[in-house]
Amino acid sequence: MLDGGASAASGLEKSLLDWYRRYQRPLPWRGEHDPYRILLAEVLLQQTRVAQAIPYYHRFLERFPTLEALGRAPLEEVLRVWQGCGYYTRARNLHRLARQTSALPPTYAGLRELPGLGPYTAAAVASIAFGEAVAAVDGNVRRVLSRLHAWEDPSPKRLQQSAQGLLEGALGYGSPGEWNQALMELGATVCTPRRPACSRCPLERFCRGKGQPERYPLPKSRRPKPIELTALILGGPMGVYLEPRSGGVLGGLWGVPMEEGPGGLERLLKRFGLEEARFVGRLRHDFTHRRLQVWVYQAPWARVEDPRRRPLSRLDQKILSLLDTA
Ligand code: SF4
Incomplete structure (x- = not known):
């Protein structure tokens, strides 16, 4: 139907x-x-x-x-x-x-x-x-x-x-x-x-x-490439750690730490000296030629700021909105 x-x-x-x-x-x-x-x-x-x-x-x-x-x-x-x-x-x-x-x-x-x-x-x-x-x-x-x-x-x-x-x-x-x-x-x-x-x-x-x-449907060659990402929210609803994004698509904006490909969580934990993070959810986000699957984790953090004070991409807004439902 x-x-x-x-x-x-x-x-x-x-x-x-x-x-x-x-x-x-x-x-x-x-x-x-x-x-x-x-x-x-x-x-x-x-x-x-x-x-x-x-x-x-x-x-x-x-x-x-x-x-x-x-x-x-x-x-x-x-x-x-x-x-x-x-x-x-x-x-x-x-x-x-x-x-x-x-x-x-x-x-x-x-x-x-x-x-x-x-x-x-x-x-x-x-x-x-x-x-x-x-x-x-x-x-x-x-x-x-x-x-x-x-x-x-x-x-x-x-x-x-x-x-x-x-x-x-x-x-x-x-x-x-x-x-x-x-x-x-x-x-x-x-x-x-x-x-x-x-x-x-x-x-x-x-x-x-x-x-x-x-x-419809798009020919195989034009279908968005699937990309797997891991995002780590450091902090909580009162504030989070943000860093500037680089690259052509999101450059100039701010967002939560992210890693692409397998082993992303391990690399993020190592980078921030953490032992573990809790899984808060998974989301999909489509750019024109890329289809992102993002696994989102969260861990406590001391140096946080109010995300409303920074320009965030739609993707980061979606990631942070998981905190409201987690
Ligand atoms: S696109 Fe296909 S299903 Fe749609 S009206 Fe045309 S022939 Fe029918």
Whole structure:
């Protein structure tokens, strides 16, 4: 569900499912419930275009109609059938899996334990074959959701939560497998990486990114670099130790002592001759090209001043505000 209104959300889910029922491409694995066949289709589509994957799908199933048949075949033969499809690790993993079991477990958790099955593939098989209400987030879904919410660089957790919320909202109207496939189909055929067809998109009226869809999500090269920092507040609510900041971004401002990278706390404690500091919280702060994660600690200190008397960055204000809640 998009944050912004329950009535809009139910319309969103219905709009997409109606569109999918009408416009989905007729692919050989549509309507399929056999977990092995669904797994094969998903594995093929991971790195192969649909048009190229279809003949391999048929060829593979003709020679290995069941997981058991696949498990009995020598690897060399499996690779021969896969020949020309590329990314042979996929064929090796499928074969390894077939050697291990002749029946796929009927849950997401069980599927995740099998060799070579990542969260996306396990969720796709669990939802499509077994009807488990678990959202499958692949590249297509990531793109659609990023645009829908106008998110430049959503974390995998945020995407998964959003996808899960939508899936649960759709349950009265469609099955988990149908919903997951509908979202992927939209990404593959309408909300494409370049020049998405917003004017014929069933989600247009719900979409926050439609004005400039190609802005979302940011390409990998332009995503902010994550940086880990440790900040040490010396003092307390009555006053803290501050030092001048240097560098292009924060130079001229004042702030609490900070260190970048692993071992930051140890270096800060050593610098101030302290034995320990107490953890007060963690915060995130985004600069244009950097995403900061700051772990904030506090220790008593004698030489303190009123922070309101110094120019502080937004980041330092956020750090000090943790004292109010700690
Ligand atoms: S309106 Fe455009 S950007 Fe938004 S989901 Fe549809 S195709 Fe994608």
